[in-house]
Amino acid sequence: MTDCKAHWNAVYTRKDRSEVSWYQAHPEASLKALSLVGRQDVPFVDIGGGASDLAKILSERGWRDLTVLDISEAALAVAGRRLGEQAVGVALIVANITDWTPPRRYEVWHDRAVFHFLTDEKDRAAYVAALKAGVCSGGHVILATFAPDGPEKCSGLPVRRYSADQLAAELGPEFDLRHHWQEMHVAPGGAEQSFTWTVFQRR
Ligand SMILES: C[S@@+](CC[C@H](N)C(=O)[O-])C[C@H]1O[C@@H](n2cnc3c(N)ncnc32)[C@H](O)[C@@H]1O
Numbered sequence: 001m002t003d004c005k006a007h008w009n010a011v012y013t014r015k016d017r018s019e020v021s022w023y024q025a026h027p028e029a030s031l032k033a034l035s036l037v038g039r040q041d042v043p044f045v046d047i048g049g050g051a052s053d054l055a056k057i058l059s060e061r062g063w064r065d066l067t068v069l070d071i072s073e074a075a076l077a078v079a080g081r082r083l084g085e086q087a088v089g090v091a092l093i094v095a096n097i098t099d100w101t102p103p104r105r106y107e108v109w110h111d112r113a114v115f116h117f118l119t120d121e122k123d124r125a126a127y128v129a130a131l132k133a134g135v136c137s138g139g140h141v142i143l144a145t146f147a148p149d150g151p152e153k154c155s156g157l158p159v160r161r162y163s164a165d166q167l168a169a170e171l172g173p174e175f176d177l178r179h180h181w182q183e184m185h186v187a188p189g190g191a192e193q194s195f196t197w198t199v200f201q202r203r
């Protein structure tokens with residue numbers, strides 16, 4: 001896993017955030033998912049948030065309980081710089097999600113393009129254990145991964161691709177699949193990447 005951390009730190013050190021394949025100027029699909037959740041200003045965690053502007057946008061919209069977790073301190077340094085003065089209101093946590101014990105519970109757990117890197121079954125089980133420890137009853141999970149017709153690699157690393165039903169099977173029966181759709185993300189180089197977006201609610 002040290003290699004994993006080194007990989008991501010190297011990516012965020014060598015490339016500008018706008019050059020990575022997952023870059024989006026505006027996190028449109030995440031905001032759509034949040035609108036479907038229908039909750040405003042609730043405890044929110046972005047797992048593997050990287051240098052995304054999602055927390056910054058939510059902060060600008062008045063959300064006050066925001067956490068971004070990432071394995072890469074280089075990514076969170078970029079996120080912190082972009083947050084500027086708003087960074088004081090956002091908890092930035094450097095951790096590997098597969099060995100993180102959430103210190104509290106969140107109403108919304110968001111993950112765009114992180115779970116799909118967990119090709120090892122033990123890592124997926126650890127992720128789901130962290131998720132169950134971190135999401136309150138009635139809370140929502142927004143999970144986006146490459147779709148079955150999506151790329152086989154992301155950032156040069158192998159990924160697992162999922163349909164909505166396959167993601168539901170990974171989370172188990174405590175989580176009801178409320179919404180799902182497919183999104184075609186266009187990477188900065190022009191390549192198309194098919195994503196599965198899901199919104200679950202915990203019973
Ligand atoms: C493809 S990027 C997506 C970033 C962000 N979610 C977005 O949509 O812009 C994957 C992110 O997950 C982070 N990451 C990868 N493996 C991780 C792990 N095991 N634990 C925590 N973060 C991880 C990486 O550092 C990177 O920022």
